[in-house]
Amino acid sequence: MLKQVQHDRYIMKKIWIIALNTFLEARRDRVLYSLILFSVIMILSSLVFSTISAEQYNKIVKDFGLTAISLFGVLMSIFLGTALVYKEIEKKTVYNIFSKPIERYQFVIGKYLGLALTLLVITLCMSVIVFLIVLYVELPNSSFIKYYYGGHYFGEFFAAVYFQYLEFLIIIGIAIVFSCFTSPVLAILLSFLLFAVGRFSADIRLFAEEVRNPIVNYFSEIIYRVIPNLEKFNIRSEAVYGGDISLSLILNTTVYALIYTAVLILLAILIFQKKEFK
Amino acid sequence: MLQVEKLIKDYSTGFFGRKTRVLKEVSFSVEKGEIFGFIGPNGAGKTTTFKSILNFVSITEGKITINGKPNIDNDLKTYIGYLPESPYFYDYLTGEELLSYMGNLHGVEKDILRERIDELLEKVNMAHARKVQLRKYSKGMLQRIGVAQALINDPEFLILDEPMSGLDPIGRREIRDLILEQKKKGKTILLSSHILSDVESLCDRVGVILNGVVVKVGALSDLYREINSDYELLLNCKRADVDKVVKTENISIDERAGFIVLRFDENKKKEVVNKILESEIEMISLYPLRKSLEGIFEEEARKKEKIEN
Numbered sequence: 001m002l003k004q005v006q007h008d009r010y011i012m013k014k015i016w017i018i019a020l021n022t023f024l025e026a027r028r029d030r031v032l033y034s035l036i037l038f039s040v041i042m043i044l045s046s047l048v049f050s051t052i053s054a055e056q057y058n059k060i061v062k063d064f065g066l067t068a069i070s071l072f073g074v075l076m077s078i079f080l081g082t083a084l085v086y087k088e089i090e091k092k093t094v095y096n097i098f099s100k101p102i103e104r105y106q107f108v109i110g111k112y113l114g115l116a117l118t119l120l121v122i123t124l125c126m127s128v129i130v131f132l133i134v135l136y137v138e139l140p141n142s143s144f145i146k147y148y149y150g151g152h153y154f155g156e157f158f159a160a161v162y163f164q165y166l167e168f169l170i171i172i173g174i175a176i177v178f179s180c181f182t183s184p185v186l187a188i189l190l191s192f193l194l195f196a197v198g199r200f201s202a203d204i205r206l207f208a209e210e211v212r213n214p215i216v217n218y219f220s221e222i223i224y225r226v227i228p229n230l231e232k233f234n235i236r237s238e239a240v241y242g243g244d245i246s247l248s249l250i251l252n253t254t255v256y257a258l259i260y261t262a263v264l265i266l267l268a269i270l271i272f273q274k275k276e277f278k
Numbered sequence: 279m280l281q282v283e284k285l286i287k288d289y290s291t292g293f294f295g296r297k298t299r300v301l302k303e304v305s306f307s308v309e310k311g312e313i314f315g316f317i318g319p320n321g322a323g324k325t326t327t328f329k330s331i332l333n334f335v336s337i338t339e340g341k342i343t344i345n346g347k348p349n350i351d352n353d354l355k356t357y358i359g360y361l362p363e364s365p366y367f368y369d370y371l372t373g374e375e376l377l378s379y380m381g382n383l384h385g386v387e388k389d390i391l392r393e394r395i396d397e398l399l400e401k402v403n404m405a406h407a408r409k410v411q412l413r414k415y416s417k418g419m420l421q422r423i424g425v426a427q428a429l430i431n432d433p434e435f436l437i438l439d440e441p442m443s444g445l446d447p448i449g450r451r452e453i454r455d456l457i458l459e460q461k462k463k464g465k466t467i468l469l470s471s472h473i474l475s476d477v478e479s480l481c482d483r484v485g486v487i488l489n490g491v492v493v494k495v496g497a498l499s500d501l502y503r504e505i506n507s508d509y510e511l512l513l514n515c516k517r518a519d520v521d522k523v524v525k526t527e528n529i530s531i532d533e534r535a536g537f538i539v540l541r542f543d544e545n546k547k548k549e550v551v552n553k554i555l556e557s558e559i560e561m562i563s564l565y566p567l568r569k570s571l572e573g574i575f576e577e578e579a580r581k582k583e584k585i586e587n
């Protein structure tokens with residue numbers, strides 16, 4: 001019994017070691033820094049609007065900030081995620097890993113967690129920056145905004161950031177699956193394609209219903225059921241204009257994201273198990 | 279320590295999965311405590327054999343066991359140290375960080391690991407570059423750090439793919455000393471090379487692989503004995519004197535620095551030397567030419583042809 005517990009802890013430790021190394025790699029990645037720089041510039045550029053009118057501005061800056069987080073987070077998830085496993089095979093660093101007592105699933109999970117951790121840190125930092133800007137603009141008009149708009153919706157803002165992070169978790173999962181069997185260029189294309197379908201899957205089904213063609217309907221139904229509905233993670237308007245974000249919505253969405261993520265990681269592991277390091 | 283029995287490996291190449299047989303028949307074993315040299319020309323299949331042993335690729339046929347256990351048992355790797363050929367590493371890590379990462383993956387305890395990193399960096403002469411990122415390392419420096427990471431878990435069984443490649447003469451000697459030191463500690467070492475001078479001063483036994491087939495396994499001295507080597511005989515005389523004494527077929531005659539140099543193979547040795555001794559000619563020296571690996575390979579290729587005909 002005790003031995004089993006120790007053994008499990010040992011397995012987790014190795015996954016964690018790989019995750020931390022992946023995080024370290026991201027921290028020394030110059031491409032990532034330029035992306036982060038861009039996103040910060042984009043967020044800061046929303047300050048330009050603050051001269052227009054403070055009442056309007058509080059919406060613009062939140063919307064702008066959340067969009068920037070979403071855009072750059074998706075970019076980073078896809079760009080870093082598609083390189084995650086492929087790069088290690090291509091650069092032959094897998095020889096260093098798997099000459100050690102490491103199982104392949106430990107490696108895949110470790111790589112995934114490493115990037116998830118990276119994005120967690122980035123998302124947190126960006127959201128704090130956005131939040132500070134929001135505070136800077138809203139506090140002087142605090143009573144006005146409460147009266148006119150019904151509130152600051154700070155809680156909703158962070159809920160939106162959290163939902164956004166859940167979406168990143170799924171996108172990293174998609175990227176790591178492709179990363180296990182195809183080159184980054186193709187993997188990036190396919191990931192973007194799936195991402196787009198995921199964001200519009202509800203629209204696609206609506207469109208298909210209009211067409212009333214059984215074959216089109218059939219396929220749209222499959223897409224709707226298999227591909228994650230990424231619109232579920234978009235509660236930006238609630239964060240900006242207010243709206244009901246219930247605890248059960250948060251729980252349901254979390255479970256939805258975690259199940260998809262788990263399935264994607266499992267798929268990646270199954271593919272990676274079979275891989276020959278030639 | 280290691281048994282490789284009738285190993286066959288097909289690589290599927292191309293889009294339609296056409297198969298090429300890279301390893302056709304690889305059988306050899308490495309005994310505990312010995313240094314075993316795996317030699318063969320480029321593309322013979324040395325690296326592929328190592329990758330099969332470490333379970334990086336699945337084997338098509340045959341059997342590999344380490345300490346009596348099948349090689350797919352991952353726990354075995356706790357006792358193995360591996361140096362990949364032309365080592366690639368995480369170029370964003372420093373030398374020290376790499377060793378620490380590799381040690382952690384092995385599950386080496388913190389205190390022991392810290393000590394061992396210092397010790398190994400010292401041993402491969404890389405202490406000065408411990409805080410330098412690997413992207414700034416030269417090829418030889420990477421090789422050295424590669425040897426260090428192979429030793430990070432104090433392995434019982436070392437598998438080194440061309441440990442001397444890319445090293446300067448001093449580096450070669452250092453790595454050789456390091457390997458011998460491991461042997462003294464009772465460790466088992468399997469290393470590959472295509473340079474015979476590396477293995478002959480180091481290995482207890484060698485296996486020769488040619489074109490995916492292990493054609494010979496044994497002590498290097500046995501191997502040499504079977505190969506006819508060439509000899510050079512240095513004489514102090516005139517060219518014309520030589521012609522009078524020996525028949526010149528199968529003998530090449532040169533003049534070098536005022537001496538006459540005869541070159542012939544094993545079969546002619548007795549005859550030529552006797553004739554010269556009987557004559558008035560002054561003999562300066564007789565020495566065997568260094569047998570090259572190519573000699574062995576050619577010999578084996580010739581034998582094979584004979585069998586096939």
Ligand SMILES: Nc1ncnc2c1ncn2[C@@H]1O[C@H](COP(=O)(O)OP(=O)(O)OP(=O)(O)O)[C@@H](O)[C@H]1O
Nearest residue numbers: 278289291300319320321322323324325326327472
């Ligand atoms: N990934 C691969 N796909 C297909 N064939 C391969 C692959 N890697 C190696 N080969 C082939 O397998 C054969 C053996 O290669 P291997 O790398 O094992 O040789 P080697 O003995 O290590 O040579 P060297 O001394 O150059 O390192 C070669 O003919 C090579 O063309």
Ligand SMILES: [Mg+2]
Nearest residue numbers: 324325326363
């Ligand atoms: Mg090789």
